[in-house]
Amino acid sequence: MQELLSKVTDKCFKKCISSPGTSLGSSDQKCIAMCMDRYMDSFNLVSKAYSERLR
Amino acid sequence: MQELLSKVTDKCFKKCISSPGTSLGSSDQKCIAMCMDRYMDSFNLVSKAYSERLR
Amino acid sequence: MQELLSKVTDKCFKKCISSPGTSLGSSDQKCIAMCMDRYMDSFNLVSKAYSERLR
Amino acid sequence: TEKQKFQNIIHELNEKCWDTCMDKPSNKLDSRTESCLKNCVSRFLDANILITERLEKKATEMLNNHDSMSLE
Amino acid sequence: TEKQKFQNIIHELNEKCWDTCMDKPSNKLDSRTESCLKNCVSRFLDANILITERLEKKATEMLNNHDSMSLE
Amino acid sequence: TEKQKFQNIIHELNEKCWDTCMDKPSNKLDSRTESCLKNCVSRFLDANILITERLEKKATEMLNNHDSMSLE
Numbered sequence: 001m002q003e004l005l006s007k008v009t010d011k012c013f014k015k016c017i018s019s020p021g022t023s024l025g026s027s028d029q030k031c032i033a034m035c036m037d038r039y040m041d042s043f044n045l046v047s048k049a050y051s052e053r054l055r
Numbered sequence: 056m057q058e059l060l061s062k063v064t065d066k067c068f069k070k071c072i073s074s075p076g077t078s079l080g081s082s083d084q085k086c087i088a089m090c091m092d093r094y095m096d097s098f099n100l101v102s103k104a105y106s107e108r109l110r
Numbered sequence: 111m112q113e114l115l116s117k118v119t120d121k122c123f124k125k126c127i128s129s130p131g132t133s134l135g136s137s138d139q140k141c142i143a144m145c146m147d148r149y150m151d152s153f154n155l156v157s158k159a160y161s162e163r164l165r
Numbered sequence: 166t167e168k169q170k171f172q173n174i175i176h177e178l179n180e181k182c183w184d185t186c187m188d189k190p191s192n193k194l195d196s197r198t199e200s201c202l203k204n205c206v207s208r209f210l211d212a213n214i215l216i217t218e219r220l221e222k223k224a225t226e227m228l229n230n231h232d233s234m235s236l237e
Numbered sequence: 238t239e240k241q242k243f244q245n246i247i248h249e250l251n252e253k254c255w256d257t258c259m260d261k262p263s264n265k266l267d268s269r270t271e272s273c274l275k276n277c278v279s280r281f282l283d284a285n286i287l288i289t290e291r292l293e294k295k296a297t298e299m300l301n302n303h304d305s306m307s308l309e
Numbered sequence: 310t311e312k313q314k315f316q317n318i319i320h321e322l323n324e325k326c327w328d329t330c331m332d333k334p335s336n337k338l339d340s341r342t343e344s345c346l347k348n349c350v351s352r353f354l355d356a357n358i359l360i361t362e363r364l365e366k367k368a369t370e371m372l373n374n375h376d377s378m379s380l381e
Binding site: 065067068071072073074078087088095 | 283288
Binding site for chain 6: 120129134
């Protein structure tokens with residue numbers, strides 16, 4: 001969980017906040033929320049694909 | 056050896072497979088083989104250059 | 111200190127020496143010196159900003 | 166140690182914000198880069214809080230729906 | 238532990254394939270990104286196998302030619 | 310061990326210089342890439358020496374001025 005938190009923060013900060021402003025605007029927040037959901041989708045998909053290949 | 060395997064895979068995957076398809080085509084395979092040989096050339100050359108500077 | 115040395119070398123080599131030549135020219139040296147000073151400025155500033163947020 | 170842990174966080178944060186904010190290094194830290202670095206630290210912490218809360222919410226939902234739904 | 242090792246591989250693989258496949262995050266994982274992620278995992282494992290085999294072959298050759306040739 | 314430490318340095322240095330010098334891999338290491346790799350190692354070590362010296366000088370200055378100036 002700690003690992004996931006750190007990776008999501010790293011990846012989604014890069015994707016969503018290219019030039020940091022004085023506050024986290026609502027579009028930044030939306031981007032971060034979506035990015036986090038997609039990162040977890042990706043993690044599940046990669047996990048499944050890897051397990052299937054191992055069989 | 057484990058370290059070399061992991062670095063070669065990382066670097067050569069990035070160099071040779073920018074958009075992964077449904078199989079590893081022959082040109083991808085050729086690129087990976089060449090990339091691996093060059094990575095080992097580079098490793099030997101860097102190792103030699105570093106040793107010479109230390110002397 | 112060891113960590114700082116390794117990070118400064120990494121970041122400033124990338125910023126200042128994009129195509130390595132046969133010697134470290136005076137402009138490269140100047141760039142590296144400035145880059146190192148700015149990296150330490152940045153470290154102090156980030157450290158201060160982080161401490162202030164924690165309060 | 167605590168101090169070491171703090172130093173590690175600063176090193177990592179400084180690396181990220183340096184990559185985000187620093188263009189070519191010059192004689193002095195200009196005000197634009199300075200603002201960018203300060204904002205970068207604050208926005209990174211904001212993002213971290215947002216993600217932590219959302220992650221906890223999702224973990225709780227998963228636990229609650231454990232019987233009726235699969236993880237997927 | 239075994240489970241921890243598996244998790245670490247997935248974290249690393251996911252990071253690589255995220256960087257390769259994900260453009261701007263949207264409301265849903267679109268089918269193009271989904272295919273890309275699946276293919277990315279498979280191609281990465283293919284590449285890993287190819288490189289492992291070639292590395293073993295080279296190591297064997299080196300051992301066999303040990304007397305007549307230098308490593309260089 | 311010493312040998313392991315040496316290997317780790319070479320692995321790291323090779324990664325950096327590969328990223329700096331290698332374009333698309335070809336049948337042979339061409340002379341331009343070869344020069345770039347050799348120069349990359351030497352320049353990296355030059356830069357490392359320059360930074361180490363400067364860092365030591367700064368650390369000494371800080372210690373000497375400890376009473377009259379704050380670290381900022």
